[in-house]
Amino acid sequence: MAEQKEFFTSRWGMILSVIGIAVGTGNIWRFSRIVAQNGGGSFLIPWVIFLFLWSIPLIIAEFAIGKSTRYGNIGGIAKIAGEKFAWMGAFIGFVATAIMFYYSVVAGWCIKYLTQGITGTLVTTQDHIGLWNSFTGSYEPIIFHVLAMAIGAFVIYRGVVSGIERTNRVLIPSLLVILLILALRAVTLDGAWEGITYFFTPTLDTLLDYKVWLAALTQNAWDTGAGWGLILTYACYARQKEDIALNASLTALGNNSVSLLAGITIFSTVFALSPGEGIKELISGQGSTNTGLAFIFLPQLFEKLPGGIWVQGFFSTIFFLGLTFAAITSLISMIELAVKTFVDMGLERRRALVFVSVLGFLFGIPSALSMTFFENQDWVWGIGLMISGGFISFAIIKHGTDKFRQGAVNGEGSDVTVGRWYNVVISWLVPLQVIVLIVWWFSLAITSFDREGWWNPLNTYSVGTCLLQWGVVMAVFILLNKQMVQRTLHQKGVE
Amino acid sequence: MELRTLMTMIFTVGMVWGGFAFILLKALKKEREKKSTAERSSS
Numbered sequence: 001m002a003e004q005k006e007f008f009t010s011r012w013g014m015i016l017s018v019i020g021i022a023v024g025t026g027n028i029w030r031f032s033r034i035v036a037q038n039g040g041g042s043f044l045i046p047w048v049i050f051l052f053l054w055s056i057p058l059i060i061a062e063f064a065i066g067k068s069t070r071y072g073n074i075g076g077i078a079k080i081a082g083e084k085f086a087w088m089g090a091f092i093g094f095v096a097t098a099i100m101f102y103y104s105v106v107a108g109w110c111i112k113y114l115t116q117g118i119t120g121t122l123v124t125t126q127d128h129i130g131l132w133n134s135f136t137g138s139y140e141p142i143i144f145h146v147l148a149m150a151i152g153a154f155v156i157y158r159g160v161v162s163g164i165e166r167t168n169r170v171l172i173p174s175l176l177v178i179l180l181i182l183a184l185r186a187v188t189l190d191g192a193w194e195g196i197t198y199f200f201t202p203t204l205d206t207l208l209d210y211k212v213w214l215a216a217l218t219q220n221a222w223d224t225g226a227g228w229g230l231i232l233t234y235a236c237y238a239r240q241k242e243d244i245a246l247n248a249s250l251t252a253l254g255n256n257s258v259s260l261l262a263g264i265t266i267f268s269t270v271f272a273l274s275p276g277e278g279i280k281e282l283i284s285g286q287g288s289t290n291t292g293l294a295f296i297f298l299p300q301l302f303e304k305l306p307g308g309i310w311v312q313g314f315f316s317t318i319f320f321l322g323l324t325f326a327a328i329t330s331l332i333s334m335i336e337l338a339v340k341t342f343v344d345m346g347l348e349r350r351r352a353l354v355f356v357s358v359l360g361f362l363f364g365i366p367s368a369l370s371m372t373f374f375e376n377q378d379w380v381w382g383i384g385l386m387i388s389g390g391f392i393s394f395a396i397i398k399h400g401t402d403k404f405r406q407g408a409v410n411g412e413g414s415d416v417t418v419g420r421w422y423n424v425v426i427s428w429l430v431p432l433q434v435i436v437l438i439v440w441w442f443s444l445a446i447t448s449f450d451r452e453g454w455w456n457p458l459n460t461y462s463v464g465t466c467l468l469q470w471g472v473v474m475a476v477f478i479l480l481n482k483q484m485v486q487r488t489l490h491q492k493g494v495e
Numbered sequence: 496m497e498l499r500t501l502m503t504m505i506f507t508v509g510m511v512w513g514g515f516a517f518i519l520l521k522a523l524k525k526e527r528e529k530k531s532t533a534e535r536s537s538s
Contacts, residue, residue, distance in 0.1 A: 253515035254515055260508070415522065
């Protein structure tokens with residue numbers, strides 16, 4: 001077990017920090033669009049079911065690996081699965097880090113729009129599409145990407161308690177208050193009930209459609225932070241007396257509670273302020289689908305809020321403030337993951353932070369300048385997350401699922417005992433879900449996204465681009481496996 | 496409101512928000528128990 005110097009000071013500080021990982025921009029913009037595209041209430045039923053079949057079991061696994069080994073992804077997976085599988089941990093860590101490169105750009109967009117809200121530009125402009133296109137077509141995203149990385153790096157520089165825990169103790173409750181204010185305003189608008197009804201109404205056709213179930217599983221895989229390796233990293237700082245099962249359940253349910261609140265808010269707003277046309281807009285999206293909803297369509301709707309320009313300005317500003325909080329709390333966990341990996345390898349923490357920050361800045365630039373590059377990275381590493389989930393499951397199977405459950409999950413500090421059902425879910429259902437998801441997304445690429453060039457590694461949404469980028473990363477880590485194990489597990493004086 | 500809408504609302508809100516509240520209360524109770532055990536053993 002690695003020697004750990006800093007720990008979260010309380011259970012609630014840790015839970016708020018882990019919820020900070022899970023709650024991101026996807027809860028607010030992706031969830032609502034996916035619900036609209038998949039028949040409203042018909043989507044919600046499988047979404048709840050997969051919360052228990054994917055998210056909670058994998059979050060339990062991450063908590064248990066981090067807390068029992070005190071190592072980040074490379075050391076954690078090596079300790080659980082065996083040293084020759086350390087490359088799998090490195091892959092998990094790399095996927096989250098590759099996402100950090102472009103997620104920092106997303107956080108930058110949120111900060112930019114927050115400033116637009118404060119200055120009043122969002123409620124005075126007539127052309128929101130033009131505003132978005134002129135921003136993303138300029139060099140400005142780089143400036144805000146740097147700002148987002150700098151904020152994240154500063155939090156990590158302050159350390160686990162003064163940085164991560166203190167920031168999340170403030171930002172997550174604030175985000176909740178903001179969402180509640182927005183929800184209260186939304187549900188009291190004339191016509192809001194139509195939106196809520198649409199949100200919760202299932203139809204038999206869509207409920208029996210396998211695509212809706214796959215969309216619900218995908219949303220759980222992307223949205224809850226399960227299988228990313230981020231929760232594993234924070235769990236390294238959990239006190240020994242900390243419980244796993246209840247904390248993992250609170251994280252997953254807390255994350256989905258935020259999604260539900262955001263969904264009710266957005267559906268109420270859309271149906272009240274844009275009756276008839278709003279739902280079509282929500283499904284089809286403007287600009288780059290998810291971003292189009294947040295940065296183009298919702299600002300257009302805020303302009304229609306009754307009460308005048310001050311009210312409109314207030315609600316658009318707090319919306320982007322909430323979005324910024326959600327983005328920053330997730331971004332800091334991604335930076336911490338990368339920093340912890342290098343610290344495990346013997347690098348001094350501040351040096352590791354400088355290295356990761358510079359890396360994050362440089363590798364984020366292409367996504368800040370090109371939406372095509374951004375979308376390619378989102379596609380490749382978004383699907384890559386499913387492999388990460390599979391690798392975590394594999395590590396536990398290799399270790400012995402029942403041994404893992406009894407030793408790591410139900411070990412010291414556990415408030416409740418996780419039963420044998422966990423063995424079945426983590427050994428059979430999670431790997432099955434990984435295979436189904438990857439086959440499904442690749443079949444979509446072949447039959448729908450890029451019929452002609454699905455094999456071409458240079459195309460944005462191709463199977464080829466995924467296989468090439470994953471292949472290169474895996475090959476490098478397999479070649480470096482011995483050195484990574486040596487530096488992480490067998491080096492004297494490592495923190 | 497149609498019955499199917501009401502049922503889905505109860506199911507989703509009950510499982511997600513209700514589940515969160517239930518687990519939170521359970522965690523609070525366990526935390527109090529842990530604290531009182533620690534206080535007893537230290538005294």
